[in-house]
Amino acid sequence: MQNALSRQLTPSQKKAVFHVEGPLLILAGPGSGKTRVITHRIAALIDSGIKPSNICAITFTNKAADEMRQRAGTLGASAGAHISTFHSLCVRILRRYALKAGINPNFSVYDDADQKKCIKQAVKACELDTTNFPPARMLEALSTLKNNLTDIDSFKTQADDFFSKTLAKVYASYQTILTDANALDFDDLLFKTAFLLYNHPDVCAELGNRFKFLLIDEYQDTNHAQYKMAKNLVSTHNNICVTGDPDQSIYGWRGADIRNILAFEKDWPDATVVKLEENFRSTPNILEVADNLIAANQKRKPKKLIPTRPTGKDIVISPFDDEIEEAQGLAEQVKELTQQGASTKDMAVFYRVNSMSRVLEEAFIKNKIPYQIVRGVEFYSRKEIRDLLAYLKILVNPNDEIALLRIINTPARGIGKTTIDKVRSYATRQNITFYDALKKAHQIDSLSKAPKSKIASFVKMIDQFKKDTAGHIAPLAEHIFNESGLEKSLKDAGKDGENAIENVNELISAAAQYDEQAEDPSLLDYLQQISLFSDVDVYDTSTERVALMTLHCAKGLEFENVFIVGAEDGLLPHERTSSDDDNDQMEEERRLLFVGITRAKSGLNISYAKYRTIRGQVLRTIPSPFLFELGIDFTETPAENHYHYDDSTSQDIPQFAPNQMVRHKKFGLGTVKEFIDMGQNSVIVVQFTSGQTKSLMLRYAKLEIIENS
DNA sequence: CATAGCCGCCTTTTT
DNA sequence: GGCGGCTATG
Numbered sequence: 114m115q116n117a118l119s120r121q122l123t124p125s126q127k128k129a130v131f132h133v134e135g136p137l138l139i140l141a142g143p144g145s146g147k148t149r150v151i152t153h154r155i156a157a158l159i160d161s162g163i164k165p166s167n168i169c170a171i172t173f174t175n176k177a178a179d180e181m182r183q184r185a186g187t188l189g190a191s192a193g194a195h196i197s198t199f200h201s202l203c204v205r206i207l208r209r210y211a212l213k214a215g216i217n218p219n220f221s222v223y224d225d226a227d228q229k230k231c232i233k234q235a236v237k238a239c240e241l242d243t244t245n246f247p248p249a250r251m252l253e254a255l256s257t258l259k260n261n262l263t264d265i266d267s268f269k270t271q272a273d274d275f276f277s278k279t280l281a282k283v284y285a286s287y288q289t290i291l292t293d294a295n296a297l298d299f300d301d302l303l304f305k306t307a308f309l310l311y312n313h314p315d316v317c318a319e320l321g322n323r324f325k326f327l328l329i330d331e332y333q334d335t336n337h338a339q340y341k342m343a344k345n346l347v348s349t350h351n352n353i354c355v356t357g358d359p360d361q362s363i364y365g366w367r368g369a370d371i372r373n374i375l376a377f378e379k380d381w382p383d384a385t386v387v388k389l390e391e392n393f394r395s396t397p398n399i400l401e402v403a404d405n406l407i408a409a410n411q412k413r414k415p416k417k418l419i420p421t422r423p424t425g426k427d428i429v430i431s432p433f434d435d436e437i438e439e440a441q442g443l444a445e446q447v448k449e450l451t452q453q454g455a456s457t458k459d460m461a462v463f464y465r466v467n468s469m470s471r472v473l474e475e476a477f478i479k480n481k482i483p484y485q486i487v488r489g490v491e492f493y494s495r496k497e498i499r500d501l502l503a504y505l506k507i508l509v510n511p512n513d514e515i516a517l518l519r520i521i522n523t524p525a526r527g528i529g530k531t532t533i534d535k536v537r538s539y540a541t542r543q544n545i546t547f548y549d550a551l552k553k554a555h556q557i558d559s560l561s562k563a564p565k566s567k568i569a570s571f572v573k574m575i576d577q578f579k580k581d582t583a584g585h586i587a588p589l590a591e592h593i594f595n596e597s598g599l600e601k602s603l604k605d606a607g608k609d610g611e612n613a614i615e616n617v618n619e620l621i622s623a624a625a626q627y628d629e630q631a632e633d634p635s636l637l638d639y640l641q642q643i644s645l646f647s648d649v650d651v652y653d654t655s656t657e658r659v660a661l662m663t664l665h666c667a668k669g670l671e672f673e674n675v676f677i678v679g680a681e682d683g684l685l686p687h688e689r690t691s692s693d694d695d696n697d698q699m700e701e702e703r704r705l706l707f708v709g710i711t712r713a714k715s716g717l718n719i720s721y722a723k724y725r726t727i728r729g730q731v732l733r734t735i736p737s738p739f740l741f742e743l744g745i746d747f748t749e750t751p752a753e754n755h756y757h758y759d760d761s762t763s764q765d766i767p768q769f770a771p772n773q774m775v776r777h778k779k780f781g782l783g784t785v786k787e788f789i790d791m792g793q794n795s796v797i798v799v800q801f802t803s804g805q806t807k808s809l810m811l812r813y814a815k816l817e818i819i820e821n822s
Numbered sequence: 823c824a825t826a827g828c829c830g831c832c833t834t835t836t837t
Numbered sequence: 838g839g840c841g842g843c844t845a846t847g
Contacts, residue, residue, distance in 0.1 A: 174837075200837055225836085249832080299837055366835065466834055468838090522823095529823045645837065665835045687834055705835080728833070728838060 122153065129387040130154045133161060136381035138374075139356040142418055143403070143711035144394025144671065147356055151328060152181060154354065156188035158326055165193030169324035169346075172198055173331040175646055177669055181330075195324065199339050203302040204641045206309070210316055214309040219637055221296040221506050221513040222644035226494060228252055228298050230515055235287035241279065251283055258284065259300035260336040260368030262307055293546070295512040299645075303338035310345035321349035331669070332357035332377075336368035344380070351381060360407050360416070363665060363705045365697070392418045392711075394671055396425030399717050403710045405744035410700045418711075425715045430740060430747055435724040435731075436469070436679070440476035443676055446718060447482055447659060450674060455716075457483055459673035461660040463709045465685045469678065470661050483658035487666050493646060497603065497613035498620055502640070504593045507575060508582050509637050511548040518547075521571060524602035528571065532564040586639050587625035594621075664709045674716035677709050681721045681734040706739050775818055 122130060126146060129139045130153045141147035151170065159165050172178040178196045185194065195202070204222070211218035223231065232248045232255070258268060265288060269281045291298065297305060310317050327347050329335065332355035335343070347353040355377060362371045378384050392400055397420035404418050433439035447460060462473060470486050477484040492498065500523050503516035511517070522528045539557045540550035554560060554568040578593055594600050594617055603610035603617075627639055654660075660672070664685075679685060686702035710717060721736050740747050769775070769788040776783070 198837065244831090247832085302837090364836075367837080468833080525824065527823065531823080663835065684834095689834060726838095730838095 122150075123389075123391060125387055125389055125391075126150050126153075128385075129389065130157050132385055132387070133158065134352060136351050136377075136384040137354040138377045138381075138384050138386045139354065139389060140358065140374075140386065141356050141389040142358055142392060142416065143361065143708070144392040144418075145389035146393055147330075147389060148181070148184070148669075150389065151330060151356060152184040152188060154328070155181075155185045155194060159194075163326065166195070167323070167325040168194040168328070169202070169326070170194065170196045170328040171202060171330065171343075172196065173334060173669065174198060175201070177330065198645065199335075199342070200299060200302050200645045201642065203306040203342075204645070206306050206320070207297070207302065208637075208641070210309055210313070213313050213316060214305050216297070216305065217295045217510075219295065219510045220641075221294065221510045221516065222302070222641055223291065223294075223296045223298045223515065224493075224644055225252075225299075226499075227296070227515045231290045231294075231296075231298075232283070232287055234290055235283050238286045238290075239279070239282045241283070246279065246283070251280065251287075254280055255284055255287060256300050257368060259304045260338050262304060262338050262341060264308075293512065294514045295510050296515070300338075303336070303342065307338045307341045307345075310342060314348075317345045317348050320346055325350060326352045327354070329353070329355045330357070331361075333359050333362040333371055333374045334364045334367075334369040335373050337370055337373075338368075340370065340373045351383075353381065359413065360410075360704055361668065361708050361711075363668065363701060363708055365701050390416065390419050391421050393421050394714055395711060396420070396422050396715050398425050398428055399710060399713050399715075402428050402717070402743045402745060403707055406703060406710065406739060406742050407707045409742045410703055411696070412700060426717075428743070428745055429718045430680075430743075430745070431718065431720040432736075433720060433722045436472045436722045436726065437476070439678055439720050439722045440472045441480075443473065443678065443718075443720065444476045444480040444482055446676070448480060450716070451482075455674060457657050457659045458654065459714075460676070461662065461667065461670070461672040461674075461712065462676045462678060463662060463664045463667050463712070464678050465664060465687055465705075467663055473661055473678070477659065477661075483656075485656075485658045485660055487660055487662035492616070492619075493643070495613070495616055497599070497617055500599060501590060501594055501617060501620065502643070504578065504597055504599075505586075505590065505636060506640055507548075508579050509640060511575075512546050514547050520597070521551075524598045526571060526598070527567045528564060532560065532568070535559045535564075536568070582636050585625075585628040586634070586636060587621050587628055589636070590621050590624050664705045667712050668708055671712050671714060673714045675709065675713035675718070677706070677717075677719045679721060679725070680706075680719050680737040680740055681725065682737050683734065684725070685737050685739065703739060703742075706737075769818075773818065 123146075126149070129137070129150045139147070139150065141150070155168060155170060158168055170178075170181060172181055175198055178198060178201075182194075182196050185196070197205075207214050207216060207220070208218045211220075229248055229252065232252045233243070236243055236246050236248060236251060265281065265285050268277075268284060272278045272281045291301070310320075324346060327343065329343060334357070343353065343355075355374065357374045359371055359374055362369060362374075365371065378386065395403075400418040400420045407413070408415070431439075431442060433442055443462065447457065450460065451457060464470065464473070467488060470488075474484065474486065493502075500520060503513075503519040503523075506513050506516040507520065518533070521533065535557060536550045536554060537547060539553075539559075540547050543550065543553075545553075550557070551568055551572050554565050554572070557565075560568075574597070578589075578596070581589060581592075600614065600617075603613045606613070624639065627642075628634060631638065631642075660670075664677075685706060686699055690698035690702055710719075719740070721734065721740070723734060724731055725734050726732070769785050771785050771788065773785040774783075775785060
């Protein structure tokens with residue numbers, strides 16, 4: 114068997130595959146056959162007599178887990194090995210050891226939309242102003258704390274400035290809200306699991322016995338909580354194998370700590386290190402460019418990508434006038450490649466921010482090119498999907514207030530804000546949950562007859578649904594969709610409703626698939642698993658269409674032809690990072706482009722636009738500084754008056770002259786009477802055809818020049 | 823209580 | 838430019 118497995122493997126790959134006991138670090142550059150090595154390794158472990166159920170492999174996305182399961186399956190090693198993401202594993206562990214973790218196993222998993230609602234409540238409960246304490250900011254801060262395993266008490270003692278002290282209060286308040294709702298957010302999953310293991314050596318021992326071999330992919334993107342968790346999971350045997358590439362660390366903003374991989378040999382002094390430096394994916398042309406770029410990072414161990422393929426096509430850097438031209442140019446290149454026999458499913462377009470997909474989409478539609486947008490969440494954040502899932506969540510966890518509030522009047526059933534407020538204050542007074550208060554609605558004096566009976570029938574309906582939660586998910590979901598009135602309300606909503614119904618049907622068929630395939634199917638498991646899914650996981654690689662995605666999503670994928678758009682300063686690197694003098698973030702942006710480039714097998718096109726409309730403003734751009742680091746003949750120099758846009762105060766202020774014809778979005782056509790040039794504060798006086806004359810701040814007016822005088 | 827329309831807020835990347 | 842939340846109105 115060893116011979117069969119080792120065929121077609123290089124010596125270093127073989128070493129990584131067949132080294133069995135003890136800690137193992139696989140430093141795998143892009144395109145080095147890492148996935149292959151891991152799956153072979155799983156097969157080799159099983160081949161050497163280890164039970165599949167004693168193997169636990171952790172991937173970065175659910176999709177990667179699916180693929181690994183499949184590939185391991187083709188090597189005859191699928192059944193029994195636990196392959197999932199950190200988050201999925203945490204859900205399993207927390208459910209199993211709920212008592213010791215101090216939680217209720219029926220917990221809901223809160224995604225970012227739910228989190229946002231909770232943090233708003235928390236900020237409000239602390240009597241803080243949302244302008245000074247923006248929810249998104251607070252959430253980010255809390256996320257960092259949790260990822261670093263800082264609990265409320267220890268943060269309280271170390272908080273010495275006003276902001277930290279305030280944050281400590283919000284932290285406590287936020288956690289109370291989640292605890293009351295019996296909910297955990299994404300960060301809590303890791304946090305609670307890490308603490309569970311830290312506090313319970315017996316659990317570590319038991320899990321160490323269950324998972325005798327731990328493999329972690331994309332180790333460079335693990336955060337502190339994941340690191341601690343991993344450490345404790347293998348504390349009894351040290352059979353840990355991690356793979357990763359420091360040059361592909363692109364999740365620092367999410368708490369990923371590149372030091373985890375850099376310090377692996379310190380953490381496990383007897384570690385075996387295998388380097389996979391050969392690249393089997395890309396042409397030398399592409400690798401050279403990637404090498405040149407990444408060499409600009411200071412904080413890095415020098416490393417060369419070793420090409421194995423013959424020389425291929427030149428890398429193309431194309432300038433365009435604006436993003437529309439760029440998208441059109443891209444579409445034309447795609448067509449040309451297709452005519453030469455290339456397949457659209459082997460092509461991908463990468464961009465820095467999701468909002469850039471729109472223009473590309475329009476160009477692709479116009480040119481009749483099939484495409485697929487691979488986006489972070491999308492499907493599960495649709496209103497109709499969230500609504501239906503909220504019904505299901507209530508059945509498992511009636512304390513889930515976010516879900517309950519979502520559906521109590523969806524579809525409209527006459528339970529409005531006033532009624533809800535009354536029930537809520539009753540719940541607070543009686544110190545009972547919102548759901549229990551609903552059940553006791555008939556006892557609430559402040560409610561009149563009508564709302565009381567409406568609440569009663571709502572509660573009755575939910576109780577009815579609760580009766581058959583034991584069976585399959587799909588029929589239950591369908592039943593609830595019907596009986597709750599959701600379906601009817603969508604049917605009455607016309608065109609949009611039709612679309613929504615289609616989405617719900619898609620959800621139901623996905624649920625049917627779950628019913629058939631899940632290891633341990635239950636409504637609880639379904640809901641907990643589904644909340645960890647994103648659209649990236651559903652991305653379909655088999656049909657003929659160009660994939661459009663962010664550079665972050667591109668990690669782990671490969672395509673024959675890659676297009677990277679928007680290589681402009683402020684976008685890549687993104688202004689939010691480069692305006693800082695924080696060099697670490699600049700290096701991460703560089704790694705992001707490195708990841709993008711190294712996805713390409715043979716064709717690489719990078720483009721930028723000289724003008725780009727961002728949030729409705731046309732801005733003059735300059736090419737990304739990274740373009741000059743690629744080491745290829747990039748002669749396109751910035752024109753005279755290119756300048757940088759780093760915030761809203763430095764925009765391009767066009768010049769106007771009297772008698773010029775302009776159009777205003779609201780006031781219509783008009784003639785310029787006067788133009789007072791004061792740079793950012795320029796004022797323009799326009800007489801509109803409607804008769805009125807207005808002085809406008811040019812900065813805000815968004816005038817369109819119709820005709821030059 | 824529901825609906826429509828308006829205002830103001832936010833706007834990088836994602837498990 | 839887009840969404841959520843608020844308010845005024847039916």
